Amino acid sequence: MHMKRLASLVMMVGCVSAYAKAPEREVWITLGSDALSEVNAAFIVAGAKTPSLAGQKGGVVALKIPESQIDRVSRVMHDKLNRCGGFLYHDTEAQALAELSAGGAALVPSSLAVNYTLDNAPVVNTLISGMAESNILASITHLSSYATRYYTSTTGVQAANWIKSQWEGYAGPRAQTGGDVTVELFTHAAFAQPSVILTIQGTTTPSEIVVLGGHLDSTNLSGGGAPGADDDASGIATLSEVIRVAMATGYKPAKTVKFMAYAAEEVGLRGSKEIADSHKNSGANVIGVLQLDMTNYKGSTVDIALMTDFTNAAQNAFVGNLINTYVSGVTWTNSSCGYGCSDHASWNSAGFAASMPFEALMGQHNSAIHSADDTLARSNNTATHALKFAKMAGAYVAELAKGTATLSDSVPPTVALTAPADGASVTGTVTLTANASDNTGVGRVDFLVDGNVVGTDSTSPYAASWNSAAVANGSHTVVAKAYDLIGNNATSTAATVTSSNASSNAIFDTVLRAPRCSNVSNQCDSTTLLNGRAGLGPEQNAPNTINNSCADGVSGAYHADESNDRIKVSTVSGAAFAPGEVVRVEATVWVFAIRPDKLDLYYTANANSPVWTKIATLSATATGQQTLSATYTLPAGQLQAVRARFRYNGSAAPCGTTSYDDHDDLVFAVNP
Incomplete structure (x- = not known):
């Protein structure tokens, strides 16, 4: 019998003695409130005292736990919630409560000065054309050869020193006294492993800072070896290739660029939090942060998933434009990864614009991370997927920090x-x-x-x-x-x-990324363009939401679980679309269960910059395929759109995050 996945208390199998209480100091962590029940359950199963609740606000909770229990929380996040990180470590209760006050939302500094124009193509393509998969593969191979890069281990310190040495080698004379490049270890008082920072001084506006980072540590939650080939040797290797080509081409950014290999990410983002907070406390004008955590396992049909939660929407749009413009053949969409899932969350909490491009849709990423099986074999012993991220990161540097490089050709075609x-x-x-x-x-x-x-x-x-x-x-x-x-x-x-054309059938608009009827008619029909959901079924160009703004859930099977298959908009009077006309929106959906399946309909008067207004929430009346409809009056606006969200449980919203949601938009022209 087909069963829905329900939130439940799942017993964690483990050895109680391996997690025996130790008289270590107590620390504080913050995590999403959706994870609290699983964390408490893991402590109960292990016979440990449940964490003390220090505070809660919005979707974030603060807990006090013995420091020895950090790994247990990490394991819950990975095994139960399918997250790579999932929490932030704090030395004091005051720090944890301050994070609650922020609620995980970034407050962009007033000094932020961002130019998201794409006008530095020769430099971008000079960097991209010099990148090689073999270099990334060699770096992953070396980093994953350490028995572990755990933040308290000797080999974890050795890995940090190796990264510093490799980056210094790339920089060459530029890293010597008087040069414009510095490579340094950022030491952390509370643990042995240092972070590594390479800085290229900006030539024009050095006070504006662009940061690219990944984490250098690894972990094995079951004990034993922790090669961490994907998590996150791949991210460090990707950054290293960007550094190599930048140095080889004599790249000189107009703004200061910092490449960072963070320590102790796996235990609450400790390295990046300390570094991000130091930039905040010094008043540094960090105009953008790009996090590369896991870049080499292609688990989804799309190549790159941009995390929309705890990131900056404007910068995410910029990264998407970079991919479309410069990284030929690479596809991307949006996804979400939950509270504190990687080091971008540290910068977001410190008030800086951050983005997190990821190797796959969350839930379809490398399942072998945090184990001895996180080896290059999981990526077929290649770095071809990571090369896509290196090219994207190279474009990010050259377009956000601008600057020059030694061009081999200055003559235009x-x-x-x-x-x-x-x-x-x-x-x-x-x-x-x-x-x-x-x-x-x-x-x-x-x-x-x-x-x-x-x-x-x-x-x-x-x-x-x-x-x-x-x-x-x-x-x-x-x-x-x-x-x-x-x-x-x-x-x-x-x-x-x-x-001069006349048609009421939509075609896919490659700019808006949704079906569109560009000529004014009295109806607009998506026909078969929307049939299916998130790779389940024949739906092309998923998610078919304007600017890929809302991802679909990936669970279930085609025409066994929920999907929205068709949208049709038509005037009740039969006249052409115009302000004041009453239109009927019809959505053909596939229903799994009558009571929990709901259809939310929305409209916007401006498809180029949508603000969604709810039309209605409709209940399914039978299982299988059926058509549900509602009416509304067209406002003024020459390019409008409707959105259908078909969901299993949850509450009405233009964009949901459950694993069975299907979101689809239909854009249509309206007379003035």
């Missing part, structure tokens, strides 16, 4: 659009063509309509197909943009064309 002709009238699918040349070679040609890329070709003759029904009828501008092998670019003379 030439390009001319050859079709369609200026003044042409177009319908349906249109072939776009261009001629391009360069002194060292053309990397690719993008075809843009109204500034949006609609096709790319990397081989001559350069051509792409454009569905003119994807835009509103009327005048549109078409150009070709050519890039050479390191990102120098040139744009053709524009052609102005007139589209």
Whole structure:
């Protein structure tokens, strides 16, 4: 019989004597309140005194525990909650209660000065083109050869010293006296393992700081060896490759860049917390933080999962744009990892904008972490997945910190659009063509309509197909943009064309990342574009939410569990979409269980910057496929959207986080 996964008390099997009480000092930790019952259960099963509740606010709790029980909490987070970290360590009760007051939300300093423009392509591509999988693989191989990199171990200290030596070697003369690079150990008074920090001084605005980090320690919650190949030798190796190419190309950032290998992440983010707090206390203007924790296990169909919780939304959007622009063929979506899941949480708590790109959707990541089986064999003895993250991190550095590098080619290509002709009238699918040349070679040609890329070709003759029904009828501008092998670019003379199409069936909009009817009609139908959920079933382009803003749950099976398969919007009167018209929203869903399955419908007047307003919550009336509907009145706005969220239990919200949620958007044009 098909069963839903329910929250329950699961007995932890372990050896009580291995966790015997010790007269060690008591410390404080903060963690998500959703983890409290599992933590208490683990202590009860082991015959230990349950943690003392020091405080609770919002979704965060503060607990007092013996320091000897830190590993038990780590094990609960991994085994029961499928999290890589999950809590923050605090030396004092005051620190823990201060974290409660923040509630895990970052308060961005007023001194923050961020430029999220993408205008440094030659430097980005110079860094990216020099990266090699073999270098990342060699670093992972060495780091995972230590018996353990646990924060109190001798080999954990040796690993930190090796990282320092490797980074100094990359920096060469630049790390000597008077150079613009420093490599240093950040010592922690409470434990032996140091963190490692490489700093490249900014040339123009050195007071603005960009941080990239990963953690150097490893752990085995069952005792024994802790190779930590993925968690997190992969992240350190990825950062190391970015450092290597930056030094090899003479990269000089306009803003100061710091690469960090944090100690003691596995026991409450202790190393990164101390470093982040030191930057906060000194008034440092850290404008962005990128955390690389586990980059080499491809557990999902998408390549990179951007964690949306305890991170900065604006910077996450920037990272997504970097991937789309610079890391060809790499896909990404959003996910969430819970409170304190890695070192980005330390920076977030200190009030700095942080992002956490991850190797897979949470729950589909490497299940062998924190064990002796976390070896390179889990990633087929390659570092091909980690190379994608190195390229993304290289783009992050070059576009956020800006700066220069030694370019092998400074001559831009030439390009001319050859079709369609200026003044042409177009319908349906249109072939776009261009001629391009360069002194060292053309990397690719993008075809843009109204500034949006609609096709790319990397081989001559350069051509792409454009569905003119994807835009509103009327005048549109078409150009070709050519890039050479390191990102120098040139744009053709524009052609102005007139589209004339009529269709009420949506097509996938590659810019908004959701189905869209671009021409005003009296209905808009997603047809089969939404059928399924999160890789379960034939749904293409999942999650089909505007800008990939809301991920779907990944549990269950196609047409056994919940999915939203189709959305149709139509006017009740039959007139064209216009402000004041009453429209009916119909959602075809697959129902698992009548009582707990609910459909939440929302609308927004501006699909380019959506603010969701609830239409209704509808209850399923039968299992299997059925169509549920509600009506609302169209507001003013020329590009609107509706969202259907089909959920198992939970409460109404535009974006949910349960493992059976399906979210889908439908964008449609409206008359002024």
